[in-house]
Amino acid sequence: MKLDVNDYTYDLPQEKIALYPLAQRDQSRLLVYHKGAVTHEKFTNIAAFLPPDASLFFNETKVIPARLLFQKETGAEIEIFLLHPIRPSTLLLEAMQVTGSCTWKCAIGNLKRWTDNITLVKKINNLTLQASLENKQEGIVTFTWTNNVSFAEIIQRAGDTPLPPYLKRNSEELDKERYQTVYSNQEGAVAAPTAGLHFTATVFESLKQRNVAVDFLTLHVSAGTFQPIKVQDPLDHVMHQEQVVVSRENIENLLKGKNIVAVGTTSLRTLESLYWFGAKLLVNPGANFTISQQDAYTYNEPPTSTAALQAVLKYMDESEKQKIVGETSIYIVPGYTFRIVNALITNFHQPSSTLILLVAALIGDDWKKVYHEALLNDYRFLSYGDSSLLIPK
Incomplete structure (x- = not known):
């Protein structure tokens, strides 16, 4: 597999970067990518565009004043x-x-x-x-x-609140609340899982009305999330490691879920890491919950998602654990096969970043169409910017 970082960059004018959040979280714009087509909506209407029988998985990490x-x-x-x-x-x-x-x-x-x-x-x-x-x-x-x-x-x-470096401003009083999801619960992140910043009680009620299942897990976002790829071959980039916490209930809900929607790249990386932990357990029942950036690319015959998740449940039964804590450096690039996640809710990311590669892995070269449409239609970019719902073909 050969990759070139120049294929995963785009021109992001400074004025497109949202320096401050909107007055109301759920009034941000929503770009919906579905079956190759792009439509423009309000985030408050997201429930209407989710796949049938969707289960949403949120990252409930809480940003610390780091x-x-x-x-x-x-x-x-x-x-x-x-x-x-x-x-x-x-x-x-x-x-x-x-x-x-x-x-x-x-x-x-x-x-x-x-x-x-x-x-x-x-x-x-x-x-x-x-x-x-x-x-x-x-x-x-x-x-x-x-x-x-x-x-x-x-x-x-x-x-002080650790705002992303590209905002190029000091934190203010409003950031204490707004650079935090309304459901944040587990202290430990030094950056917000920004896909979740758009959710409000109103949006959660609309999900409930449509019988959309919701669940919460944890990945403590590290400062490495902002690290650009500085090498021509993205495979030479060293991925940062982050701590994840997953419960028995998470796994049980995944096993009965149909369309798994990750709210943010951090939730997606947690869910896919969980699969690879299960795959490792099937080979070695004594394996540690540590996922390297290469683990996803070393299996000739990866197990089914059901088999991998059941292996994790068996491990929890035998060790009498209701929650497991692991470390992941999972690196999702074009060519990766998604094992758990069917769709992604995410903001618009920096050029030449590992997150752009993750989006490209999910929707292929159509990531260029999505970002072109967002720029053309004056979407707000990065942490305090607008949102997208990406449902692969």
Whole structure:
């Protein structure tokens, strides 16, 4: 398989990028791609365009205020961007509840101004947060704080909303609410699953009226989601790893579902990763729930989706688990065969990105038609932009 990144780019004028959300979430526009045809709708009407017997799977991760700004006594500002926890737990759910001290891998702005022996201090009302550089090269930072409160509460008080870099603006008060889905529940993402930003109570009611099944799983979106492909052959790109949490109920609903619609690329990557975990279990019952970017391309005779999902259920039965936590670096590119997902709800993505390749894997070269139509009709692009419903031929 030969790919060229130049085949997955397009011209995105700066003025097409939505810098702010619309006043009402569900009033965004919806481009519907179905059987090769494109129509233009309002997102609030999405229920009418879903496949029959659709089951929607949402990513209920919650964005954490991952940007922490510290000021040295000299006045120099150091930005610490939380990437993923290291100690005392690598599980985001547990890491958020830690009290007293924890260690994270971070991206650090103005790192050259932070010498190893300097402890940064940030005071927030009656709390004091300290940051010590444990490994400068690796970006490993240990945080300690006063009072018996969780790390989640600390960063809620001390941190800023981590807006995507392409918005080129500082976060504002409105972003605390709007760069979050209305159903966000599990803290741990450093970027929003933006396909879900359009959903409101009104839209959920319309889904209910049409007997559309809904379910919620978790992929904690990492900063790697914004990383462009910088090599000519996209297969040489190193995919970022993200933590996923899947429940027994998720798997049972997948087994009885007919038309599986992923709300966002993160939900899609979770569902397809779940399939490959099941495929690995059928070969090796002791396999770990870790999906590499190559795993989906190494099987000569992949199992049916039913067999793979039932293997995961068997694994959960034997280990007496109601939920499983895994890591995925799944890389979905043209040539990939979708095992679980039948349709996708998603925003419009950056040129030369892994997400464009994912869309191209789903609808083929028609991704160019979809993006041409969106540009021609003044759709708003990227995180705060408009939406699309993509149903492959």
